[in-house]
Amino acid sequence: MKAAPEREVDRSVSQTVKAQLALRDQILSGSLRPGERISELQAVETTGASRTPVRMALVRLEEEGLLEAIPSGGFMVKAFSERDISDSIELRGTLEGLAARFAAERGVSARELEPLKECLAAIDELLRQIPISIEAFSSYVALNARFHALLTELSRSPPLIRQIDRASALPFASPSGFVMAQSALPEAQQILIIGQEHHRVVIDAIENREGARAEAVMREHARLAVRNLRLALRNRTHLDLLPALALIKTATDRGQCHALHRDLDSGDAGVDP
Amino acid sequence: MKAAPEREVDRSVSQTVKAQLALRDQILSGSLRPGERISELQAVETTGASRTPVRMALVRLEEEGLLEAIPSGGFMVKAFSERDISDSIELRGTLEGLAARFAAERGVSARELEPLKECLAAIDELLRQIPISIEAFSSYVALNARFHALLTELSRSPPLIRQIDRASALPFASPSGFVMAQSALPEAQQILIIGQEHHRVVIDAIENREGARAEAVMREHARLAVRNLRLALRNRTHLDLLPALALIKTATDRGQCHALHRDLDSGDAGVDP
DNA sequence: TCTTGATGCTATGTATACATTCTTTAAAAG
DNA sequence: CTTTTAAAGAATGTATACATAGCATCAAGA
Numbered sequence: 332m333k334a335a336p337e338r339e340v341d342r343s344v345s346q347t348v349k350a351q352l353a354l355r356d357q358i359l360s361g362s363l364r365p366g367e368r369i370s371e372l373q374a375v376e377t378t379g380a381s382r383t384p385v386r387m388a389l390v391r392l393e394e395e396g397l398l399e400a401i402p403s404g405g406f407m408v409k410a411f412s413e414r415d416i417s418d419s420i421e422l423r424g425t426l427e428g429l430a431a432r433f434a435a436e437r438g439v440s441a442r443e444l445e446p447l448k449e450c451l452a453a454i455d456e457l458l459r460q461i462p463i464s465i466e467a468f469s470s471y472v473a474l475n476a477r478f479h480a481l482l483t484e485l486s487r488s489p490p491l492i493r494q495i496d497r498a499s500a501l502p503f504a505s506p507s508g509f510v511m512a513q514s515a516l517p518e519a520q521q522i523l524i525i526g527q528e529h530h531r532v533v534i535d536a537i538e539n540r541e542g543a544r545a546e547a548v549m550r551e552h553a554r555l556a557v558r559n560l561r562l563a564l565r566n567r568t569h570l571d572l573l574p575a576l577a578l579i580k581t582a583t584d585r586g587q588c589h590a591l592h593r594d595l596d597s598g599d600a601g602v603d604p
Numbered sequence: 605m606k607a608a609p610e611r612e613v614d615r616s617v618s619q620t621v622k623a624q625l626a627l628r629d630q631i632l633s634g635s636l637r638p639g640e641r642i643s644e645l646q647a648v649e650t651t652g653a654s655r656t657p658v659r660m661a662l663v664r665l666e667e668e669g670l671l672e673a674i675p676s677g678g679f680m681v682k683a684f685s686e687r688d689i690s691d692s693i694e695l696r697g698t699l700e701g702l703a704a705r706f707a708a709e710r711g712v713s714a715r716e717l718e719p720l721k722e723c724l725a726a727i728d729e730l731l732r733q734i735p736i737s738i739e740a741f742s743s744y745v746a747l748n749a750r751f752h753a754l755l756t757e758l759s760r761s762p763p764l765i766r767q768i769d770r771a772s773a774l775p776f777a778s779p780s781g782f783v784m785a786q787s788a789l790p791e792a793q794q795i796l797i798i799g800q801e802h803h804r805v806v807i808d809a810i811e812n813r814e815g816a817r818a819e820a821v822m823r824e825h826a827r828l829a830v831r832n833l834r835l836a837l838r839n840r841t842h843l844d845l846l847p848a849l850a851l852i853k854t855a856t857d858r859g860q861c862h863a864l865h866r867d868l869d870s871g872d873a874g875v876d877p
Numbered sequence: 878t879c880t881t882g883a884t885g886c887t888a889t890g891t892a893t894a895c896a897t898t899c900t901t902t903a904a905a906a907g
Numbered sequence: 908c909t910t911t912t913a914a915a916g917a918a919t920g921t922a923t924a925c926a927t928a929g930c931a932t933c934a935a936g937a
Contacts, residue, residue: 346892347890370917370918371918371919372917380892381893383891383893384892386660387663387890391663391667396766403899403900403919404898404899404918404919405919415762422702422763425699425702429695429698488687488691489688491695493669494767494770497767501763618921619920619922641888643888644888653922654921654923655889655921655923656921657921657922659889660920676928676930677928677929
């Protein structure tokens, strides 16, 4: 029947998905630079798919937020400022806060809370060894992602789950976006411990049906990720560990960098001209 | 140059957009029923576009939340429970609350606040006449939408603006989703007045840089929309005024309707099996 | 009569050909 | 030397043809 098992993989996954994954990798790895128009024909060559699935993939990546439609046609890679990223993280935190509040207010059975607690215990086990090894960091990222996914599902709200997934699609906005970047820094260990405390508190709050507390702690939890971002951008030593670095508008691209906080009275400036 | 002005419209707008609008109308008007698989060929006939733009439109409508991908291929119209809708509204309110807080914390110049105040004054003028005519209701919907759009932009946060737009894309989650449905009810007049008070307060809060107050009032403002929803569903007299009614899972479709509030201890129930 | 299997059809996923539009480059005029 | 216009080329949007996979129906056997 099947001559080559390699071909088998090619056919089991649709060309559209294959093109989407390939293009996303190219964007995050920096092969496609921000602001640059994406050539469909070039994408056809690099992905191996035909123009139709490439086109579908481009549409999906635009909805995902990685691409921007060009008025005259086609797509370009989106560029993000530092504030765009911190806003995206705060946005995710707000959404996760809402999910935690929903979970607390609507009640969660002990059986549903169990996987969360197992996840919590696993991270506790990981943090017992200090200093934390690079492998432990990697495990932490996986467990942290799992914890956030489980917490989100606890809200029992399909629309909210959907929106959180969309908000976490941006790689730098995801719960573990900037954890790996500063794995070598001494502050990182403390931040991990504080983050785990947040995890513990949100479970406690949900268990006791304290909606406001659950919401507040998840918001604060996201601000920890913002701190991670700042830390990672300041200590650019291990910056190669994180993807999507190429998407960040650096100070060299435009005039000033930290003038962002002062553009309150400058009219409509701040939008890309 | 242009022989037929009718053709002119056909060419100025892309076939993809045309198909998207036509399909959305069909979905919201109920021509396509929830759970039903959408036939591409049928869509080609009804929209007049070819299969390629129809396909693009289907992908975009899925990202928009109106369609759901079928694992075996193709798309079906999504169905929404009453709680899905109220959650979507609360979600939008949370996002708008964040936008208001951003605006308040980061500061807004008087010149930027001016259009908001004009909008406020226009609604004030509208509400002066009691009882409010059906035309006034219609004007209110437009002004209300404008107010919310202006407020969102005040956040100066492209990622947040994008997410709010996405959250408001569902017709029943948009700021004025259920206003028209109960235009004849006496409670409607009061709700409009209360809503306008919220508008006034949020502007005041932003002006005085009271972030928490601005956020809280926008959340409460969205809960007014939830009340509108409940009111509209209970008084089904003028239900034909609002679109997307066909998407709501009614009590006749499944077992009970108001058992939604009691499914806390029932394990994994509540999810569509 | 019910169940299972096979065959045929239909619908989706993919590929490619075609037309229109936008962009870029070059040449000419001011 | 600069600017504007025109032409050519390339890239996107659209349409259609083709293959494959799923689904339904019908028939045969238990």
